[in-house]
Amino acid sequence: MDRRRLFTLAYALCAGFDPTAAVAAAPSLPGAATPGGAMPERPALALPEAVPAELYTVPAVPERGSVEAGQLRVPVRAFKLTGAEDHPEQGLRLDEVRELLETARQAKPEGFGIGDLEDVADRVTKLYRERGFIVAQAYVPAQEVKDGEVEIAVLEGRLGRVTVDKGTETGYSDELLRRPFEDSIGQVVHKDRLERGLLLLRDYPGFDGLGIFRSGSRTGETELVVKPQGDRPWIGTVTLDNGGSEVSGEWRLRGDLSWNNPTGAADRLDLSLLQTFDPLNSLFGGFVYQRPIFDAATYWGVDVSHNQYDVGGEFQALGISGISDIAELFVARKFVRSRQQNFTGRLGLARKHAVTEQEDQPDQIDNLSVLSLQLDYDRVDAAGINVAQFRWSHGLPDFLGAMPSDSLDASRKLADGSGVGSDFDKFELHLARVHNLPFAGQQLLLRLDSQYSADPLTSLEQFSMGGPDSVRAYPRAEFLVDKGVFVSAEWSIPAPGFADEPAFRDLKWGQVFQLSLFADYAKGWLNEPLQPSDSPVRLSGAGIGLRFQVPGEWQARLQVATPLGSHDASNDRNPQYFFDFVYNF
Structure with missing residues (x-):
């Protein structure tokens, strides 16, 4: 009798005919073996891109x-x-x-x-x-x-018209290049309104350009000349890292490619493909398409992804595999766009479908329809950068084919034998502060990621603890919880003691090499846990990071961390290490 059949027999004997006992006797799979834990992590909060010192020239x-x-x-x-x-x-x-x-x-x-x-x-x-x-x-x-x-x-200088300098070839039409300034025609030229228009123009995928003012055809009017600086039709990255899990593939190779302005409408198509190795158990693919509507500050898009995985490692004998599909339609608007601060709102409706299969067992199906509202804000001040994101998600049971408020087919079972449903509310708050220290080039990065829900959630909606973007002393998705908080402090030092020394290619070592020291902490809770001991859970760790890079071309990073608490990592690795290499083209 093989190991899987032996496990199944033992499971049945322990469970008997009591569904409550069956739930209690079910195997405790790691978070990384669930549909949510097996999905690639969401990108961390992105810092605003640097704005060129001269967006425009004036007389x-x-x-x-x-x-x-x-x-x-x-x-x-x-x-x-x-x-x-x-x-x-x-x-x-x-x-x-x-x-x-x-x-x-x-x-x-x-x-x-x-x-x-x-x-x-x-x-x-x-x-x-x-x-x-x-x-x-x-x-x-x-x-x-x-x-x-x-x-x-x-x-006072009213904007009479906007023209385009055709000295540099561009794939954008004159109409599109004038669109960010439509509301400014006839208005007195003001820096804030002008910068908003030029920054919205530079947000066009792959576009680079500036504005030049010259005298208008009428007294008191001025003319804005948009001068393209060249387009980038394609932007891509290749990433190699070990941020996966032992059960579905620790090493990952990922390619991301952006096709800018494919239809000439200031649109963009992003393609992603990820394959895991060691073991070769997971394949992820997806695309995002977005294009402006109404004006340059509003756009709609669709986000589609597919992930399939097999559970390996010590759980391979169970014969577990899974497929997850997510499709979202969204609309977003940039309400504030300036050098100092940006504010964007996003409304989305997603369908999420995940199937977990196990030999000789009924399929477990998580079928969700989720309405979401997301607000993003960032601000630059004299001492650093602040970034914030708030997201509210609401599950819609029985909507567009979603499962009811409780489902026996759901992958997560509660203590009474019922399944988790699709009726939930979830609130997320993510904050980050990059603070410039009074020492040459040194910075302090402070982060907070949090999630709250009063409802038991499927793995697709849970909060992940552990991994290269969480508590780095533990593997990714060490725990999945319904509500949780993660805080981190990281001190970055460019090339300690030799930052101003020449390195290569006209770069200084402070631009090429960076040392960091960090400490992480996370705490999470399950709603209606199977066992009281399952909640809350705590993880903490501290470590050191090394980064080598040629800005704009490639980056290599190594992070090594050890736990500070009593919980041992599920992969028995201490210290934990994470490596990633990113090449831009």
């Missing part, structure tokens, strides 16, 4: 010639401001401009020469530009001074 304020002594001076009783409007939303009020003019007038009771008047106009221009009106220009128009009243005129 400089003309320099004035020297003022000759003895020039004719005109006594000024009052300054008359023309061409200016109130802009309280941008932080500039007419009363403030008038106050500046009055202060300047009182400072010269002896009167003003033409050079003095031009200096007053320059001060008004400077105030406008400090408040973000980057093409505004104040000047002294030709006039006949009566009763000591001198006119100071302001050309």
Whole structure:
């Protein structure tokens, strides 16, 4: 009698005819052997990409010639401001401009020469530009001074039109390149509105470009010239790592390829393929397609993935395999897009279907329909970067073929023998802070990942503890829980002691090599656990990381960690080590 049949017989004898006892006697599979644990991990919070220092160029304020002594001076009783409007939303009020003019007038009771008047106009221009009106220009128009009243005129600079410089070939049409600025035509040019448009333009897949201002065809108008800098039709990465599990394949080879603007509509198609090794037990593939709708800040997309795996290692004799399919339709909008901060909202509806098969056993099926709302925010300040993500997920039982609120076919059984259903609410909060320390190039990375649900969840919705993006002293998906929290602190030091020394290819060692020290902690709870001892669970660890890279080309990283608590890793490895190599093309 083989090991699997022996196990099945023992399981039946222990269970008898009591379904509650059958659940209690069921084998305790590791989290990595479940449909959720076998899926590749979700990407960690991404930091905002660096914005080029010069997104646009504007005409400089003309320099004035020297003022000759003895020039004719005109006594000024009052300054008359023309061409200016109130802009309280941008932080500039007419009363403030008038106050500046009055202060300047009182400072010269002896009167003003033409050079003095031009200096007053320059001060008004400077105030406008400090408040973000980057093409505004104040000047002294030709006039006949009566009763000591001198006119100071302001050309605030309205955007007359947007044109495209065809000097560099691009796959984007003029219409698409003008689209981010449609709401700005006829409006006074302001830095925030302009930067939003240019950043939305640079968000076009594979596009790079900048803006140049020049005089418009009408007085007081300015023209924005979009100057493409070249397209990248394809972007790809190849990744080799050991972030998998012993039961479905520890080593993984993954390829990701993005096809930018395939239909000429500022769309993008992302393709992914992952194969595990040691053992060769898991294959994952997926694609994401997205394209703008309505305007450059709103887009829709579809996310489809397929994962199939066989459970190996010490559980291979059980003959367990699984297939998971996920398809999601989503729409997203970038509500805020700027250098300092970004805010995006995303609404999605997903169908998730996972089948777990075991020889001589009925199939276990998790069939979910999930509505989700996700909010992403990031902000750059003088000392670092803050990133936050909130996600609410709601299960919809009996919707689009989903299983009911409780299902006997579900992969997770409760103590009373019933199955976990698809009626649930789940809340996730992810926070990260990259803080620049007062030492050359050193940074502190603080992370928090958390999930709360009052409902028992299937593995597809559970919170994973352990792995290269969690507690690094344990293998991936050491535990799967319904609610949990993970916190981490990591101190990064570029090439300690030799960061400024030359390395190769005009790079310094501080750009190539990085040392990090980290500590991780996680705690999780199961709702309605089979045994009281199953919840809560705690994991903690500390370790060291090494990173080598050529920025923009490749990166190799090694992380080594050891547990700080009493729980031993399920793979009996201490210290735990994770390696990854990423090549960009």
